[in-house]
Amino acid sequence: MGSSSAGCENSTMWEANTSSVVRERSQECGGSVSVAFPLSMMITGLVGNALAMSLIYRSYRQKESKRKHSFLLCIGSLALTDFTGQLLTSPIVISVYLAGRQWSRVDPSGHLCHFFGLCMAMFGLCPLFIASAMAIERTLAIRSPHWYSSHMRSRATVTVLISIWGAGLGFALLPLIGLGHYTVQWPGTWCFISTDRRNPGSVVFAATFASLGLLSLATTFTCNLATIKALVRRCKSRNSASKTSKQWERITMETMFQLMGIMCVLFACWSPLLVIMLKMIFNHTSVENCRPPLESQSPEVQKDCNFFLTAIRLASLNQILDPWVYLLLRQILLRKFCQVANAVSNCSTDAHKDQAIILTTEVKKPEG
Template sequence: MLDSNVSKSLRQGNATKNSGCGSVSIGFPITMMITGMVGNTLALTLVYISYRKKENQRKRSFLLCIGSLAFTDLFGQLLTSPIVISVYQAGLKWEHIDSSGNLCAFFGVCMTTFGLCALFLASAMAIERALAITNPHWYSNHMKTSVTKQTLAVIWCLVLLFALLPIAGVGKYTRQWPGTWCFISTGDREVPGNMFFAITFAVLGIFSLLVTLSCNVVTIRGLIIRCKTKSGTSQSSKQWERLTTETVIQLLGIMCVLLICWSPLLVLMLRMISTQVSSHDCNASAVGPDQPSSRDVHLDCNFFLTAIRMASLNQILDPWVYLLLREILLRKFCLVANAVSNCSVEDRKKSQTALDALNKQNQDDDNNLEKPQSS
């Protein structure tokens, strides 16, 4: 009965809103798909090139993690974005492209799998970096690429099994406001195991965020301590100071992006679970939007739509904060600033010479992060 009311109200809403909103809204998933594909493809290319170099033996575990994250984000966008775009082109009428309802379940599995995988892969990278900095002797002896590959495979398999629980009858995936995507239902307590499934997703996501943030804080602290032990006026000390600054900025960027992108969705999910509100209820409550309870539901649903878009934005930002930002921006920022501020040709030549020397030292500096500290 509820499904029929949802479909009816959705059609009523589309009749009045499609002409004004459809053409504008479809630009959002198209833009996200294109930018995400470009960023993650570029990241995969750079990772592949770096992984093939013999001098990057010590960094292969980290490169595998970055490559896996970029592949996960890219594959997730390729599977979900075309469906969203198709729904917009069908006038926001999901039933036109999914009369059986199986596509909604598939979309929900993709959202859950690729969302949790991205979070757990971020945690795996944070743990890997923390071990490399705080315990380099153990890291160099035990952290092999085979161990990294096994860990990544376990993460993917466990997350996929968890996402398939609604297919097995535990939990439920439903269409979410405004009817262009499917995700975990947060308000259907009648469905067996639905509250367990929804709460577990939110708790796992928050736990992954906490692990990532904690490990990054430990890594930053370890970097600062090692940098202080190498303090001095030598060239090596200056290299360590520069590299520490770059890495700290990168880690702070990672933490900010994760918190901003994922915290709203996970916190709002717990709130909607506690109040027994689901995003698909917006369609049913569209008949009487003037009622206070209906306005509250619509407010939650609009926030939920914004939160899921922010979480999807993380797929676009991941390759930049983990790889491209450091490779392209951080190493060039100071030199570009010097080139702009210096007026004389001689100073610019010196800056160019410094740039060439710095580029030659980049690889050695990255390897120094993972070398055991001499006693």
């Protein structure tokens, strides 16, 4: 706890001594972004997640969605997690922008920095864990349908989701007992996990966070790949003419499109941040080395500082893009896509049929 307080005090002193330089160098440090940017991101994210939760709730109550209850619970909890994370962190970022991008004016005690860093850690890991749970759930549903139908209940899914939230919160609280700490990050408008090598606890905590995130991404990718292979195999062996088979194919295809979309968003948004964190740890560098003016730092430090800022902005986009992936890949749009594909396929098939009929009549004419 003492190391955590010291880290926050040092960050506050740094901001107080260099606030004028930060304002002069706003173009270089990324502070030129106006308050309209985080405000628009917050509104887009909250609206998207709220709309996704309402549609998921309606789908959950429909009788034909019973076989998707566990998946809907997972994707609903993902929307709820993103919604809560944005609701807790975005107003703080907006306040810092309104205060001239000086964290010390909004948080002179440093307690808000700990809260912000805790939210970033918890609501960063939980979506990754939930996406892994969704991928595992679909893999079990497709590859082991009998075991899934007899063991997988909504209550079990809720228990897993509560455990994920509890694990994420427990991990994020570790700096409060001295393992690692949260500190103001470059360019002074947000707080996150420190990677300062002078504090072994911070290095362990940051490395664990990055490793858990990459492990979740690897699990999601592996399970989705196994599910796709099983789907292709089952689609080939099924009788596509039956009504049950068509309904099963529609549900599974819709689910897989959503899973793949969410997985792509997670990879694009989170992998740069997780990789740069591990790179900084292994290279014994830290974002705390980023000081204005940035040109006075070595080229390697400049590159890490700028890339880290870009990476965290990408990670913040995850909470906004997740619900829209679900909204855009829902049944209505997929049905339209399938109708167009079927129309093209039918036209091609009809042309082949007409050609076959003509050829058949031409062959039979000499015999008459």
